[in-house]
Amino acid sequence: MVDSFADILARLPAYAETVRRLDDILLTNLVMVAEIPSPTFGEHQRVQWVLDRFNEYRLEHCSTDEGGNALGILPGRTGERNILVVAHLDTPVDENLDHTVAIEPGLISGVGLADNSLGAAALVTLPLVLSGLGIELDSNLVLMGSTRALGRGDLGGTRFFLNNTDLQVDTGLCLEGVRLGRLSYASIGMLRGVIHYRLPDEYDWTRFGAGGAIVSMNDIISRILEIPLPRRPRTAVVFSSIEGGGPGSKVPTHAELQLEVRSDSGDIVNDLQRRITNIATEVAAFAGGEATFEVIARRRPGGLEFSHPLPERARDILTALDLPARISPSTAELSAFVDREIPALRVGLTSAEYLDEEREQLQIAPIAIGITQVVALLQAIDQGYCRDE
């Protein structure tokens, strides 16, 4: 039983030592979950694996909900409060890629480890870590491997749970593989969409300016880049991917552009959505094509203040672990908590190289520190040191 937040900080070195002894179990969980391909909307095998683990670790209420999430509860001593710990189970990796993982001294490598196999492995290992440390929380610890977080999934799993659960979730903690020290407590406004451009089958190739779908998409990009963006509130348009045409020398009749609008202001996001839609429509009208702007994900800005006790305690814990806090806004799971006005944090667990490449590598040694950070946060939340009274 801890008697102050300072007491938690004083215990960190001992916690880290014990957590390090559980490295093998965490690495094994990481290997096993990472080798299960889990594209967004195709997470069912990982969900089953997480549930099997929850059952083996004797969690209660091990189940899936209608959102496809894997859930288990580690009951607290009093059970008066509920802390929800989430790791998304989908990865941005093509399921046909080789998912085997390799371990060498100090490093583990394979696809999708950082986003977010390590988060999932940490999630299922957490009950063993708490047990190994002899920590019993007063609050119920609700562990959730969430589905449909990425891309078109639009945080579907977490949103479903938060919108439909009977549990009063008091605080949320989102686990991400990288980077250790990263701290997100607020969500920026975001709109992710795809511009679809298509020329009709009966297109008149003799008309003035006829250049095909890729040329028109290029015009659309140029026009979007001409939109003046404010420095404050911070705003950006990010072009994520583009594809179009086909093999051979045919003039392309279709193209797609995926982009994200990010801003600290929800009004600016809405304004940019309107402008981009107009640009696409106008360029298409002049070229005789058809364009649509399909919104596939949206976040509203919000979250905690810098001075809120939850991020403040999180920074204190990082400082005590000799880690600089890297504060960054999030557009991931945290946004689902922001929408429900539930205090939440998103933390990273280790360092990595070659992120999002097939040779992606995670460092093993910092993982124990990352998990220690999570344990300390859970204790601080549980004991009420992170509440904004």
Added chain:
Amino acid sequence: MNNGWLRANTLHHSAFRDLGRLVAEKERLGLTVSLCIPTLNEQATIGKEVVVFRSELQQRYPLLDEIAVIDSGSTDKTLEVAAGFGADTYLASDILPQMGPKRGKGENLWKAIYQLRGDIIVYIDADIKNIHPRFVYGLVAPLVYRPEVKYVKAFYDRPLASSGGVRPTGGGRVTEILVRPLFSLFFPELSQIIQPLSGEYAVRREVLEVIPFPIGYGVETSHLLDVYTRWGMDAFAQTDLDQRIHFNQPTLNLGRMAFTILQTFLSRAESLGTIAELPDLNRVLRQFQAHDDEYETVEFELTDEERPPMIEVPEYRRMRSSSDVTQPG
């Protein structure tokens, strides 16, 4: 030949996933289990194997009493990596050095009988990319639950898609082109072993210590023939471990493998009286390579040397004299 053995003794690893129950039964029977991973330059995969087995099958469920890597003299960091992750590591040449050095996977498997303590030894190759605890518990469990079973062989059969109807299954190229036809001709019952050459198997010590060990590619074939002729098919079981991802061998390597296995088979068949009066066999395999328009022969002298049953080694008998050592029959 009916399918009775195939039905009764062909198992799936998922039947044994209750590791708590398996460990309880192992402890009730007072059995010990050793894992032997034979290696030669396996630094890329050995770390993962050791971590996965140690955490799942020692720390969480104490099915394995020891995890040992027995190495043929790797020039990479295989032993360093394995030891770093907590395996016991041995150089094969340091075990029974008075027997002289021989190099081959079978040598490592044979020396494991001397070096390791388990009543059951489970052998797992080090080159498996998708290692999982099932590779061990799927093979050990039939020996724990069924006293009549002495030798459990792995096979791998997980189609990427199946309509649920009839589909072909079997072994690799050398199995289907060489070993199964040979078994079908001379030992038809043994052709029911779906993957006779798989490198993963679990065996009772009482069996391992009384059979000889070819040190090369012939070791699996000779095991099957020796166990079959001594204890019959009921001593075998085979477990489907789903999928095994590993590096495939080029065809020319498979030719050398097949050549050695054929020698072992013929030698065993002759000593069992199945084939009479073989002539002296040529031990040189000829393969070919081309330089521009020139073709040249590449000769390989391939002989599968053999280690005697461990029970015949005086040092082994002395070491185990205080325990229940099976007397040579």
